[in-house]
Amino acid sequence: MVSLQSKPIIMLVIDTLMDTPLQEAIKGDRAPALKFLMEKGKYFPDVVSPFPTMSVNVDTTILTGTYCNEHRLPGLVWFDSEENRLVNYGTHIRELWKLGISQSLEDILFHMNGSHISKDVKTIHEQIEEQGKKSASINALVYRGNTSHTYKLPRLITWFTSIKKDRPTFAPTVFTYGSLKKISGSNRFQRLWQKFGFNNSFSVQELTHLIETDQLPAFTIVYFPELDQRVHKNGRMDIQGIEKVDRHLQKLLNIYDTWEEAIQHNIWITIGDNGQAWIDSNRKIALIDLRELFGEYNIMKLKKGVQSHDQIVLAVNERMSYVYTLDKEKLSMDELVHVAKNEERIDVIAWKKGSYIEVKAGKEEGELRFRKGGPLIDSYNQSWDIEGNLNLLDMTVKGKSIHYGDYPDALERLYSSLYSHQGDFIIVSAKPGYEFIGEGSPTHVGGASHGGLHKQDSLVPLVVTGTNSQPSYLRMKEIKEWVLSLIG
Structure with missing residues (x-):
C-alpha cells in the first residue's frame, strides 16, 4: 500500500x-x-x-x-488600457482574424501565461x-x-x-x-x-x-x-x-x-x-446584441482598433461582458448603466462608484450598494457593508449572516472582476436563456453558454x-x- x-x-x-x-x-x-x-x-x-x-x-x-x-x-476577452487594445484568447476565429491573428496567437501562446x-x-x-x-x-x-x-x-x-x-x-x-x-x-x-x-x-x-x-x-x-x-x-x-x-x-x-x-x-x-x-432556441430572443443596445455611441471596430472618435469598447465573454467608456468625462458610467437598464434580459449590472460597488438590473426597480469590511459576514467568512435591494443578487440576511441564492459568492466575485484590471467599465451579466454578442461573437442558440x-x-x-x-x-x-x- x-x-x-x-x-x-x-x-x-x-x-x-x-x-x-x-x-x-x-x-x-x-x-x-x-x-x-x-x-x-x-x-x-x-x-x-x-x-x-x-x-x-x-x-x-x-x-x-x-x-x-x-x-x-479578467476573462477570455478584456481591454488592456495600457496597450490601448482588446485582448482575446480565443472566442472565435472571426474575432481573432479581425484583431490580427499574429497578435492573438502571441497573447494565447506567450503573453497570457508570461505577462498577463x-x-x-x-x-x-x-x-x-x-x-x-x-x-x-x-x-x-x-x-x-x-x-x-x-x-x-x-x-x-x-x-x-x-x-x-x-x-x-x-x-x-x-x-x-x-x-x-x-x-x-x-x-x-x-x-x-x-x-x-x-x-x-x-x-x-x-x-x-x-x-x-x-x-x-x-x-x-x-x-x-x-x-x-x-x-x-x-x-x-x-x-x-x-x-x-x-x-x-x-x-x-x-x-x-x-x-x-x-x-x-x-x-x-x-x-x-x-x-x-x-x-433560448429563438435567435431573436436569445441574443443580446450590444452593438444595437449601445448603438447611439461609436463602438470600436475590431479590425481598426481604437480610433480617436471611438467612445465604447465591448469585451464579450458569452453571457457576461465588460463595457468600457474611453472618455468617462464625455460618456459617464451612469450613462452606460442607464442604457443597460433598458434591456430586461440583463440580470446584473455592476460598476465601481467611489469606495462602493453599485448593482442594478435591467427593467428592475431599486439598487444595491456594497463594499468590503462591515458588520455582515457571508458563508465564506468575508465581511461586507451592504445597503439597498438584496433581491437584486438574490441574497438574504439573517442576523449578521449573509446567505446567497442564485448568485453564489456574488459579492466577492463581482468585487474581483471589477478590480481585476485598469479602465472605466461596467459589467453586465445575462439571465439564463440569453447571451451577449458583439462583432463576430460565437453564438449558442438552442444550446448552452457560460460566462455569467x-x-x-x-x-x-x-x-x-x-x-x-x-x-x-x-x-x-x-x-x-x-x-x-x-x-x-
Whole structure:
C-alpha cells in the first residue's frame, strides 16, 4: 500500500462537467468510471467557479488560489488600457482574424501565461517545484511554471504569422500543450482536424505515458475540453458527452490491474471548471446584441482598433461582458448603466462608484450598494457593508449572516472582476436563456453558454478519491491551498 504522503495527485479538469447531467448519466449506468470514483470517495455537487465563468479565468484561479482581482486575468476577452487594445484568447476565429491573428496567437501562446497573469501571485506549479518536487500540466491553457520550454510550432503558424520559432514559455517540468509540446513521442490525435492535440484522446495518451513509465510527479493537472463543446451545441443535459468522457477515464483506470489499485496508488481529483446556462432556441430572443443596445455611441471596430472618435469598447465573454467608456468625462458610467437598464434580459449590472460597488438590473426597480469590511459576514467568512435591494443578487440576511441564492459568492466575485484590471467599465451579466454578442461573437442558440454570474454558469461538481481530506470552502479559490496541503 502506498503511503498518503507519497501518493501522486492527478487532477482531471473536465470542462463543463455539471451535477444534474452527471447524476442522470450515473443513474443510467452510462458513467461507470465516474460512479466508481464517487462511490470510493467524496462527492461535492456545488463548487463555486470564479467570475466571469470563462475557462482561462477559472483555470488561473485553480492554479493561483486567487480571484482575478489578484491574479489579473479578467476573462477570455478584456481591454488592456495600457496597450490601448482588446485582448482575446480565443472566442472565435472571426474575432481573432479581425484583431490580427499574429497578435492573438502571441497573447494565447506567450503573453497570457508570461505577462498577463500577475507576478505577485504564484501558481501551484511554481510552489511545488520550489519545494524540490515536480509537477505536470497536460493540455491546460494556463500552466505557468519555473521551467523553460519551447513550442514546436506548425508551419501553418510560422508561414502566416510573424511569430518567431524557439521562443521560450515557462511551464512546469512536465509540460504538454497539444501538438506544440508533447511528452509521449506519439503522433496520434494531433492533426489539424483534431485541433492539434487539444482533445480528450491526446490528454489521455499523455497521462497514460506518465503512468506507464512510472513518471507521475507530485501533482498533475489534465484538461479535457470536449464536453464543453458538446454542451454549447446540445444543451445542459448532454448525457452522451459525459458518457464519452467517462470512456476516457475508464482507459486511465484500466492501466492498473484493478480500479481499486488506481486509487490506492494515487489521489484522484475530478472537477468541472464552469457550468453552462441554457440558451433560448429563438435567435431573436436569445441574443443580446450590444452593438444595437449601445448603438447611439461609436463602438470600436475590431479590425481598426481604437480610433480617436471611438467612445465604447465591448469585451464579450458569452453571457457576461465588460463595457468600457474611453472618455468617462464625455460618456459617464451612469450613462452606460442607464442604457443597460433598458434591456430586461440583463440580470446584473455592476460598476465601481467611489469606495462602493453599485448593482442594478435591467427593467428592475431599486439598487444595491456594497463594499468590503462591515458588520455582515457571508458563508465564506468575508465581511461586507451592504445597503439597498438584496433581491437584486438574490441574497438574504439573517442576523449578521449573509446567505446567497442564485448568485453564489456574488459579492466577492463581482468585487474581483471589477478590480481585476485598469479602465472605466461596467459589467453586465445575462439571465439564463440569453447571451451577449458583439462583432463576430460565437453564438449558442438552442444550446448552452457560460460566462455569467448565475448559478447555472457557476456551480460544478468535485469528486475526491484516495483521501478523506477536502477544501476548506467549496470554491475554486480554495483548491490550490488544499492540494498543497495534500502534498505536504
